[in-house]
Amino acid sequence: MRLVAYDNCDELLDGLRTATAKRVTPYGLDGPTFLQKVPDGATPEAADGRASKGAQPQERSGTNVHEAAADEPDLVKTDGRRIVVISRDKLQVIDPATRKVVHRLELSVRGPGMYPGGGDSQLFLSGDRALVMSRDSPMGIDAMERTDMRTDIAKPVRTRPQTRLTLVDLAGTPKVLGSMTSETEFVDARQTGSVARIVVKSRPRIDFPVEPHGVQQEQKALERNRQLVQKAPLSAWLPKFEVRNGAETKAYTMPCGQVSRPASYTGTTMLSVLTVDLGKALGDPDPAGVVADGQTVYGTGASLYVTGTPPQAVGWGKVAPKPVEARTDIHKFDVRGQGRPRYVASGSVQGDLLNQYSMSEHDGHLRIATTTTPMAAPDAPATSTAAPRSESAVRVLEQRGAKLTMIGELGELGKGERIYSVRFIGPKAYVVTFRQVDPLYVLDLSDPTRLRSTGELKITGYSAYLHPTADGRLLGVGQDADAKGRTLGTQVSLFDVAGAPKRVDAFKLPESSAATEFDPHAFLYWAKSGLTVIPVSRHTSGGGEALVLKIGAQGIDRMGTVRHPSTGFEVPVQILRSLVVGDTLWTISSEGARATSATTLDDQGWLRF
Numbered sequence: 207m208r209l210v211a212y213d214n215c216d217e218l219l220d221g222l223r224t225a226t227a228k229r230v231t232p233y234g235l236d237g238p239t240f241l242q243k244v245p246d247g248a249t250p251e252a253a254d255g256r257a258s259k260g261a262q263p264q265e266r267s268g269t270n271v272h273e274a275a276a277d278e279p280d281l282v283k284t285d286g287r288r289i290v291v292i293s294r295d296k297l298q299v300i301d302p303a304t305r306k307v308v309h310r311l312e313l314s315v316r317g318p319g320m321y322p323g324g325g326d327s328q329l330f331l332s333g334d335r336a337l338v339m340s341r342d343s344p345m346g347i348d349a350m351e352r353t354d355m356r357t358d359i360a361k362p363v364r365t366r367p368q369t370r371l372t373l374v375d376l377a378g379t380p381k382v383l384g385s386m387t388s389e390t391e392f393v394d395a396r397q398t399g400s401v402a403r404i405v406v407k408s409r410p411r412i413d414f415p416v417e418p419h420g421v422q423q424e425q426k427a428l429e430r431n432r433q434l435v436q437k438a439p440l441s442a443w444l445p446k447f448e449v450r451n452g453a454e455t456k457a458y459t460m461p462c463g464q465v466s467r468p469a470s471y472t473g474t475t476m477l478s479v480l481t482v483d484l485g486k487a488l489g490d491p492d493p494a495g496v497v498a499d500g501q502t503v504y505g506t507g508a509s510l511y512v513t514g515t516p517p518q519a520v521g522w523g524k525v526a527p528k529p530v531e532a533r534t535d536i537h538k539f540d541v542r543g544q545g546r547p548r549y550v551a552s553g554s555v556q557g558d559l560l561n562q563y564s565m566s567e568h569d570g571h572l573r574i575a576t577t578t579t580p581m582a583a584p585d586a587p588a589t590s591t592a593a594p595r596s597e598s599a600v601r602v603l604e605q606r607g608a609k610l611t612m613i614g615e616l617g618e619l620g621k622g623e624r625i626y627s628v629r630f631i632g633p634k635a636y637v638v639t640f641r642q643v644d645p646l647y648v649l650d651l652s653d654p655t656r657l658r659s660t661g662e663l664k665i666t667g668y669s670a671y672l673h674p675t676a677d678g679r680l681l682g683v684g685q686d687a688d689a690k691g692r693t694l695g696t697q698v699s700l701f702d703v704a705g706a707p708k709r710v711d712a713f714k715l716p717e718s719s720a721a722t723e724f725d726p727h728a729f730l731y732w733a734k735s736g737l738t739v740i741p742v743s744r745h746t747s748g749g750g751e752a753l754v755l756k757i758g759a760q761g762i763d764r765m766g767t768v769r770h771p772s773t774g775f776e777v778p779v780q781i782l783r784s785l786v787v788g789d790t791l792w793t794i795s796s797e798g799a800r801a802t803s804a805t806t807l808d809d810q811g812w813l814r815f
Contacts, residue, residue, distance in 0.1 A: 208552045208608040209496060209537065210469045215462040219440040221472040222497065226410055227435045229474050232427035234414035263287045264302065264788035270673075270729045272562055275507025277397040279328035279339055280727050282783045282794050288376065289787065290336055292327045293796050293815045297338065297380060302787040305801050305811045311380040313338055313372060332400040332484040334377040339404065340370040341392040367391040369406050373488050384451040384488035390478065393512075394562075396505035400485040401544050403510055405503050408445045408476045412438050444495075445478055449488050458490045465495035466549060468535065471516060475499045479510065479539060479547045492546045496537055504562040510539040510547060511572070513559055531580055532558050536565075536572070536603070536610055553603050553610025563672075563726070566630030571654050572603040572610060575637055577624040595622045600635055602654040616657035619647055626684065629672035636680060636703065640668035642691035644684075648707050663707040667697050670723035675757055676733040678704065683722045683729065683740060686714050696720045696742050698755065700762055711761030715753065717745040721782070730784045731757070737765075737804060739784040739791065750780035752793045754807060766807045770795045 212218040229235065263286030271278045282291050289300040292313070299309035313327065327340040371386040390406035397403070414431050444460040460478060467473070477500040480491035499514035513536045535554045539547040557576030559565070564575045579596040599617035603610040620639025627638040633652040639645055646669070648661040666689065669682025679702055686697035695716035702710050721728035721741040730739040736757040743750050752768040770779045770793070783794040791804040801810040 208469050209466040209549055211466050212462065215440060218462050218465055219443075221467065222410070222440070222443045222474070223436055223438065225472040225497075226412075226438075226474045227432045230414075230428070230431045230435055232424040232431065234412075234431060235409055235474065265786075266788070267730060267732055267786040270726050270731070272504065272726075273506050275398060276505035277330065278727070279330055279395050279397075280783070281326070281328060282785060283329055283331035283336070284785055284787055285331060286787060289785070289792060289799070290329065290331060290376070291794055291799065291815070292329055292338065293794075295327075296815070297329075297336065297374060298799075298815050299376065299380060300792075300799060300813060302790065302792070302801075305813065307799075307813050307815065309380050311374065311382070313340065328395075330395070330397045330402050330484065332397070334375060335383075335484045336374045336376055337402055337482060337484050338370075338372040338374060339392055339395060340372065342368040342370065366409075366411070369404075371404070371482065371488065373482075373484065384449065386447055386449045386482075386488050386491065388445055388447045390445050393477075393500055394503035396503065396507075396510060396541075397484075398505075398507045398541070400483055401541075402482045402484065403505070403539075403541050403547060404480040404482060404491075405500060405510075405512055406445070406478050406480065407500055408443075408478070410435075410438060410442045410474060412442055443476055445476055445493070447480075447491050447493075449490075451487055456489075460493050460495050464493060464546070465497060467497040468516070468552065473498045473516070477512060477514070477537075479512070481544070481546060483544060494539065494547045494549060496549070498535065498537070500537075502559050502562055502565075504565040504567075505541070506567050508540070508542050509567055510541045511565060511567075512537045512539070513565075515558070516554075531556055531578060534559055534574075534576060536574070538572070538605070538610065551605045551608050551610050553612070555601050555603075555612070557599065560625050560628060563630075564625070564628045566635075568630065568633070568651075569654075570604070571613075572605075573600060573630055573635060573651060573654075574603065575600045575625060575628045575635070577620075577639075579624070596624050597621045598623070598625050598637065598639055600637065600649055600651070600657060602651065602657065604654070614651075614654045614657050616649060616659065619659075620645055626668045627670050627672050627682070629674070629680070631674050634703075636672055638669045638672065638682070638684075640691075642687070642689065644668040644687075646682075646701065646707055648703055661703075661705070661707045663701070663709065665699070665709060667693070669697075669699060671726055671729060673729065673731055675700075675731070676736070677759065679710070681731070681738070681757060683720055685719070685723070686716075695745075696740070696753070698738075698740065698762060700757065713755060713762045713764060715742060718742045719745070720753075721780075728783060730786070732786050732804070735804070737786070737791070739768075739793070741781040741784070743778075743780060748778040750778055750795075752781045752784055754791070768793045768800060768802055768807065770797055770800055771812065773797060 266286040269280045291298040297311040330337045366389045369390045369392045373383045390408040393405040395404040447458045477496040478493040500512045502513045504511045538551045557578035577598045598619040602614035623639035623641040626640045635649040637647040646663045650658045667687040669684040671683045673681045682699040685693040696718045698713040700711045738755040754765040756763045798814040
């Protein structure tokens with residue numbers, strides 16, 4: 207598994223047409239996609255006060271990230287002098303010294319038929335600048351246009367996902383410096399220093415006609431769509447980026463000379479890694495392109511890994527001759543410096559990744575944990591008792607030339623189960639699998655060619671997120687469960703992993719779930735005091751609160767909870783994030799921000815957005 211360059215633009219076009227024609231169906235590639243332009247819009251609003259001049263940055267927490275050298279985009283950022291929050295399509299700027307919302311900035315105006323998808327917008331912060339990354343998605347078939355102005359006949363308007371980057375100056379009253387829009391889908395991003403690497407993907411811009419009805423019409427539509435693919439120009443696949451700086455607008459297109467493909471196949475999706483320096487004006491994103499899919503991004507500051515699942519399609523209406531096991535392809539880029547990312551190597555492993563925490567780079571090696579679930583043969587009887595069982599494995603890959611080659615493997619973890627969480631810490635790996643009970647595996651990876659399991663702990667429930675504590679222990683956030691695997695509510699476990707793993711304490715909150723199970727950015731651990739904050743939702747009332755714990759040498763202590771006032775529409779307010787600035791714990795929801803004492807949880811003020 208490696209990437210290769212195309213000899214010329216004609217070879218690139220031929221490969222893209224051939225691959226796309228094999229995957230196209232009578233219904234196109236992605237079903238309905240809705241074509242429309244999202245206009246720019248940026249209007250500052252007056253707020254309740256002004257930021258305290260000359261304020262010195264206070265000690266503060268940051269976004270809970272996988273690697274310290276690679277910041278991750280989030281809804282909230284702080285530099286100790288200001289807290290910047292994205293809520294309700296506005297940039298809300300809080301002065302933590304005066305505890306006031308001092309500025310608001312309208313970010314964008316979407317056209318009809320679009321809504322903010324994938325967790326709304328996210329941002330990076332660098333000095334007095336913020337980069338807002340917005341993901342707009344088609345709303346559905348409600349987007350319509352008149353086909354004949356003399357009648358009421360209407361048809362779906364085909365639109366596509368859009369990625370919008372907005373560069374904002376935060377010095378004084380916030381103002382938009384520029385924007386970049388593209389018909390791409392935002393995947394993820396990482397930031398080191400002032401440089402952001404943004405990963406997006408796009409499908410070919412080919413307008414397939416409205417869906418057919420009936421088997422005969424399907425066959426005709428399939429032939430028609432294949433002809434459309436074969437006639438499509440190269441520009442249909444190469445993403446375009448429109449950059450606006452004030453009144454000046456420029457368009458940039460991915461050069462075909464900057465596109466590579468996996469040596470074993472050509473995909474239909476274009477993966478692009480963009481470069482944006484927050485200290486400069488928006489310009490050519492200088493993308494590095496790969497004709498492959500991508501779902502998971504992991505960065506270290508020096509390296510950027512993008513993983514995806516290769517296409518398994520065998521053609522419309524055909525059946526695979528034998529079961530196909532899932533495979534994950536990994537592409538590594540060198541992102542040192544400020545220039546375009548440099549592709550260095552690729553590899554592949556069996557199985558599926560859970561998330562970015564399933565990967566870790568250590569001493570020049572990539573460690574990766576996956577779960578493999580073999581597919582049953584198409585002709586296997588439905589009552590067969592010999593159904594394939596899932597199992598998990600940890601592998602170590604070493605870069606050799608342009609290939610990531612496996613040099614170590616430890617498999618057969620959690621047979622019949624799947625991975626629920628992974629954490630690599632130095633030469634150790636901690637893997638949680640679950641079906642009815644939670645085996646916590648402790649693995650020794652100090653010799654990358656001879657991986658060893660040094661301990662296993664079975665408890666009811668599972669940990670969906672693992673976090674190292676200041677004293678070398680391991681904190682797990684997940685669900686308690688009975689002996690049959692039925693979940694009972696939020697469970698926070700503290701593990702001693704110095705020797706044979708053992709659970710030293712646990713806190714349980716019945717009939718609840720924690721946002722941290724699905725979003726590590728929702729987790730706060732303040733190592734200085736052991737303060738730990740986990741947003742939870744109550745199943746019975748539907749209400750949300752921030753559960754505040756203290757992790758110490760004796761175990762887990764409950765400090766209390768923080769709640770936000772109701773909206774008045776009987777809609778429960780869910781707390782999304784928490785952070786520490788100075789001696790104040792800030793909790794953030796879509797409705798506002800609450801300041802409380804980080805030591806006593808005494809209320810210090812409520813700021814409504």
